[in-house]
Each structure stands twice: as C-alpha cells, then as structure tokens.
Amino acid sequence: MSPSFDVAVIGAGPAGSTTARILAGKGFKTVMVERRSTIGVPIHCGELLPTLPELLDIFPRSKRLQHLGNVPKELVTNKTSRTQLISPQGHAVEFKFGTNIIDRTKFDQYLAHQAADAGCETYLQSTVVNRSTSNQIEFKSRSGPDSLDAKVVVGADGPSSIIARTLGNSYSSPERELSPSINFIMKNVECDENVVQMFFGRNIAPGGYTWIIPKGDSMANVGFGLRRCISTPGTSLLTYLKHFIAKNKIAAPQLKRAKVVSRVGAIIPVAGPVPITTSENALLIGDAAGHVMASNGGGIPTALSGGSIAGHVIAAHLENQNPLSTYDRIWKYEFGKELDTALSVLRIADSVMTSDPLTDVCMRIAGKQFLEPLIRCRLPAPVDFVSKTFVRTFNAIVN
Numbered sequence: 001m002s003p004s005f006d007v008a009v010i011g012a013g014p015a016g017s018t019t020a021r022i023l024a025g026k027g028f029k030t031v032m033v034e035r036r037s038t039i040g041v042p043i044h045c046g047e048l049l050p051t052l053p054e055l056l057d058i059f060p061r062s063k064r065l066q067h068l069g070n071v072p073k074e075l076v077t078n079k080t081s082r083t084q085l086i087s088p089q090g091h092a093v094e095f096k097f098g099t100n101i102i103d104r105t106k107f108d109q110y111l112a113h114q115a116a117d118a119g120c121e122t123y124l125q126s127t128v129v130n131r132s133t134s135n136q137i138e139f140k141s142r143s144g145p146d147s148l149d150a151k152v153v154v155g156a157d158g159p160s161s162i163i164a165r166t167l168g169n170s171y172s173s174p175e176r177e178l179s180p181s182i183n184f185i186m187k188n189v190e191c192d193e194n195v196v197q198m199f200f201g202r203n204i205a206p207g208g209y210t211w212i213i214p215k216g217d218s219m220a221n222v223g224f225g226l227r228r229c230i231s232t233p234g235t236s237l238l239t240y241l242k243h244f245i246a247k248n249k250i251a252a253p254q255l256k257r258a259k260v261v262s263r264v265g266a267i268i269p270v271a272g273p274v275p276i277t278t279s280e281n282a283l284l285i286g287d288a289a290g291h292v293m294a295s296n297g298g299g300i301p302t303a304l305s306g307g308s309i310a311g312h313v314i315a316a317h318l319e320n321q322n323p324l325s326t327y328d329r330i331w332k333y334e335f336g337k338e339l340d341t342a343l344s345v346l347r348i349a350d351s352v353m354t355s356d357p358l359t360d361v362c363m364r365i366a367g368k369q370f371l372e373p374l375i376r377c378r379l380p381a382p383v384d385f386v387s388k389t390f391v392r393t394f395n396a397i398v399n
Contacts, residue, residue, distance in 0.1 A: 002136065002147040002148050002149050003031075003148050003149070004029075004148070004149045004150070005029045005030060005031045005121075005148060005149070005150045005151070006023070006028040006029045006030060006150065006151050006152065006318055007019075007020075007023050007028055007029075007030045007031075007150055007151065007152045007153075007154060007314060007318075008030075008031050008032075008033060008135070008137055008148060008150035008152075008153050008154070009030065009031070009032045009033070009120075009154040009156055010032075010033050010128050010137070010153065010154065010155055010156055010157045010161075010162070010163055011032070011033075011034065011035075011155070011156030011157040011158060011286070011288070012032045012034035012036075012039050012108070012112050012115075012122065012156075013108060013156060013158075013286060013287075013303065014107070014108060014111055014286070014300055014303040014304055014307065015156045015285040015286030015287075015288075015291075015303035015304070015306055015307040015310075016032055016034075016154065016156030016157075016285070016286070016307065017032070017108070017111035017112045017114065017115045017307070018068070018111060018115075018303070018304055018307030018308055018311065019154050019156065019285060019307040019308075019310045019311040019314070020032050020115035020118075020120040020311075021111070021114045021115040021118050021120065021311070022118075022307075022308065022311025022312060022315065023120075023311050023314060023315060024115055024118035024119040024120035025118040025119070026315050027119075028314075028315065028318060030115075030119070030120045030121070031120065031121040031122070031123060031148065031150075032112070032115065032120055032121070032122045032123070033122075033123045033126045033128055033137065033139060033148075034122060034123065034124050034125075034126065035125070035126060035127040035128075035157075036124065036125070037124055037125045038124075039108050039109050039112045039122075039124070040104060040105035040106070040107070040108030040109045040112075041105055042262070042264040043104040043105055043183075043264060044104075044264060044266035045104060045183070045266065045297075045299075045300070046183060046211055046213045046221045046223060047077075047101055047102050047103070047104045047213065047215065047221055048099050048100075048101055048102075048196065048211075048213050048221075048298070049069070049071060049099065049100045049101075049102050049300050049301070050069075050097070050098065050099055050100075050298075050301070051079075051098035051099060051100055052065070052066070052069045052070055053098065054097060054098050054099070054376075055069040055301055056069075057376065058301070058338060058376050058377055059301060059305070059334065059335050059338055061333060061334050061335070061337075062301075062305045062334040062335055064305055064308050064309075064334075065301060065304070065305060068301075068304040068305065068308060069301060069304065071100055071102055071107070072110070074106075075102050075103055075106050075107050075110060076100045076101065076102055076103075077101050077102065077103050077215045077216045077217075077219075078100075078101040078193060078214055078215050078216035079098070079099065079100055079101070079194075080097075080098070080099045080101065080193070080194050080195060080196050080214065081096060081097075081098055081194055082094055082095065082096055082097065082194060082195045082196070083095060083096075083097040083099075083195070083196045083197075083198065083375065084195055084196070084197045084198065085198050085200065085363065085371050085375075086197060086198065086199045086200065086250055087200060087201070087359060087360040087363040087364065088200065088201030088202075088203065088204060088356035088357075088359055088360050089356075089360045090249055090250050091360060091363060091364055092250075093363065093366075093367060093368050093371050093372075094195070094368070095368050095371075095372040095375075097196070097372075097375065097376075099196060101213060101214065101215050101216065101221075123139075123141060125141060125142045125143070126139045126140070126141040127139055127140045127141075128157065128162050128163070129162065130162070130166075131153055131162065131163055131166045131282070133166075134149075134281075135149060135150045135151065135152070135153050135281050135282065136148075136149050137149070137150065137153065151281065151318065152281055152282065152283075152314050152317065152318070152324070153281065153282040154282070154283060154284075154285060154310060154314070155167075155282065155283070155284040155285070155288040155289070156284075156285050156286050156288055156307070157288050158267075158286075158287045158288055159178060159267045159268065159269040159287045159288070159290075160267065161284065161287075161288035163282060163284060163288060164274055164276075164284050164288050164289070166282070167276045167277075167278075167279055167282060167284065168275075168276050169274040169275060169276050169284075171269075171271065173229070174228075175227065175228035175229040176227055176228075176229040176271075177269065177270060177271035178227075178267050178268070178269055178270065178271075179207070179208055179225040179226060179227050179267070179268040179269075179270045179297065180225065180226065180228070180237060180265065180266075180267055180268075181208070181223060181224065181225035181226075181237070181265065181266050181267070181268055181297070182223055182224065182237040182238065182241055182263065182264070182265045182266075183221055183222070183223030183263065183264055183265075183266070184221070184222045184223060184241070184245075184260045184261075184262075184263050185215070185219065185220075185221055185260070185261045185262045185263070186219065186220055186221075186222050186255065186258040186259060186260055186261060187218060187219050187258065187259050187261050188218055188257045188258050188259055189212070189214070189218055189219065189220040189222070189254060189255060189258045190218070190253070190254050190255075190256075190257065190258075191212055191214055191220060191254045192214070193214040193216060193218075194214075195214070196211070196212070196213050196214070197211065197212040197213075197250075197251075198210070198211055198296075199211070199212075199224075199244070199248065199250070199251065200353065200359055200363065201356045201359055201360075202230070202353070202354070202355055202356050202359065203356055204224070204240070204244055204248070204356075205224040205225065205226050205240065205244075206226050206227065206230040206231040206232070207226050207227030207229065207230035207231065207349075207350070208224060208225035208226045208227060208297075209224060209225070209296075210222075210223070210224035210241070210244050210248075210251075211223055211224065212251060212254065212255075219261075220258075222241070222245065222251075222255065222258075223241065224237075224240065224241055224244070225268055225297055226240065227270070230350075237265070245258075268287075268292060268297045268299075269287055269290045269292050270292065270294040270297065270343075270346060271290060271294065271343075272290055272294055272339055272340065272342075272343040273289055273290040273291060273336070273339055274288075274289055274290040277289045277327065277328055277331070278324045278325050278327050278328055279324070280323075280324065281324070282324075283310055283313075283314070283324050283327050285303065285306040285307050285310050286299065286302070286303040286306060286307065287299055287303070289306060289331075290339075291303065291306050291331070291335070291339065292339075293338070293339065293342040293377060294339070294342045294343040294345070294346045295342040295343070295345035295346045295349070295374065295377065296342070296375070301335075302335050302339070305331070305334055305335055306331050306335075309327055309330045309331050309334065310327055313326050313327040313330065338377045341377045341378065341379055342377050344379060345374050345377070345379070348374075
C-alpha cells in the first residue's frame, strides 16, 4: 500500500523547499520527492541573487521577500555593486546594482535542511513519471516506495515539469519558449570582482546573453543562454561559449589564464507564467510555473515568494477548505506585473536586436537611462514606441 501524505512536493529546489518548510512546520505530513541523489548538485544557474534592497525595489508588492531574501552570510561567496551591459562591439553601459553571489549548492541544501528540521520527509533519487487526477504519484526510485498518495501535490519540478503537464500545460514552441544554457565555473579569472558583466549580440548569445559573474577568489561563473529559434542551426552551445571565451575582445583578456573547474547545462523557461498554475488539488511553483524573469532568466526571488505563497495557501486549504485558486490571485499581485514586464523586455529585444550592428546601435542609443530600468523590470516608455524608435533610428543611420 502506498504511503499517504497531506502534501507531496515534487522537487527540492528553493521553491519546493520553501513550501515544504512552511507546511511541515504547521504540522502537515509533508514529503519532498527529488530526482537528484544530492540536493543542489549540480547547480543550474549563475548563482546571482539581488541584494535585499534591490529585491524590494524590483518586487515592491512582495513584502515576504524582506525575510526570504535575507541570505545568511555564510552562503554568500561574493558581493558586487555594479553591472555592465556590453554591446557586440564592446560598448559598455554601467550602473549600480547590488548582488549577492551565493553558493547555490549550499543555499539549496540550507533550505532543504530547514524543511527537514520542520518535519518534512525527503525521497532522493526518485523521478516522478506520472500524477493521477486523484493525486497518486508514481516515480522511479532506487530505494523506498515507488508511489505515494497526497491530498495536495505541488509541482516544483522545473521547466520540464511532469506535474505541469498533468494540469494541461505545454510549450507550443519550445525553440522560442525555452532557453538552453551552459555554465562554466572557472578559476584564475582576471575580472573586476565587484562587477557583473552581461554581453549581448546575435553572434554572442542569440536570443539571450552571456555572463561573467565573479564568485570571489578569482573564480567566476561564465555562461550563456540562447534560443534555438534565433541561433545558427547546428551550432552547439559549447561552440558559442568557447568562441566567446577565446575571441571576445572584452572577455578574452579576463579569461586567458582561466581554467574550467566544472560545467553544467540547464533549460530556462522564458515564455512567462504557464496558463494553468492551480487545480482543485495541485499547484505549480518556481520554474514549473514559468515564474522566471524572461528577460534575464532570474528565478530565485520568484521561487522563494511563490513557494511561500503556496505553503500558506495550501495550509488554509487543508485547514479550512479555502480554494487553491487563491494562490493565483496572490502571486499575480506580488510579482505577476514584473513577470509580464520581463516578457515585454524580451519581446523588445527580439524586435530590435535582429543583428549585431542593430544591437550595438540600440544599446548605444538606449544608454543607462533606458537599459537600467529594463534590468529592474520596468519599462520607461511604451513597448511599441521604443521598438519603432530604435528601428527608425537604425534605418536612418545605415541609409
């Protein structure tokens, strides 16, 4: 007979662990089902988290970030205070933007340990293969049970979420809506450890950007994400990244003595929130819900906020039969506008950055006044006006 739980959380990333901690702490029988053998390994991001003041500025309606975004010092490997956006020809726009570079493995494990301390069980090396409408979960596991039942199921299982599919979600155009990425952790990097660098260009990172994120002690995350609908057919991510490391006139001098310590790939959802994030007995959080800033791939703050919202909504549902659909209303209020704006920013980029010359001109025209708000997920002018202005200006220059 399958074990039964009040809540089964599928995925032990920041979103899942946050939800599990809250529910287990309220006395609900909670389990996390995680496909990896070790939580937080391998890492799937550049490990950048905006500082608490930046988070509260970007997400002013998500007051819960005051607590959730306060990362313990021992999990922070470096702090930066400035960001550079670099055009294909090397023109840099720099502005103040505070970040904590976290040890993502330790961060994920810290959150999972909090959930365990609250009483949550965890099944590792357990890959979910199906969820029934009555919330029977089937999974492949090297040890322990291979199925369980739950009153509520939480999909925190990433962009390829099985739980999301059981709710009726799918990506109609994966080459446009999902961004494959690759990240190298490198040592002996000679960069300014107070500055995050983001490089743009169709020949650098088509449909995305390349990053150098300093981890401290001459270590850095060097990686990029792209979209296949824009990239050159047949060109691998590894080819793009190796060319950037060896040939980019800004990056190559910083990386000439650098060595790869480890590498990992990931998929980033960049289509905005999925259409259906709740049912009568299940809901989605984090990447599974599409709660990622489409313009930059950032998803930790929304994972933490969404996980917290889910935990409290599910508790009210189990205690008082409150509908799980309350979750939709709250996350849309707290960070839905910012997700919509980030998607609009990506669409601006798609419309005006169709070539390296155009990208270079647009970034020079935009300057700090326009580009800094975009990083903070604000649009300083209507999208259509901005796009048309950039295109007209470029046509006037080249003609």
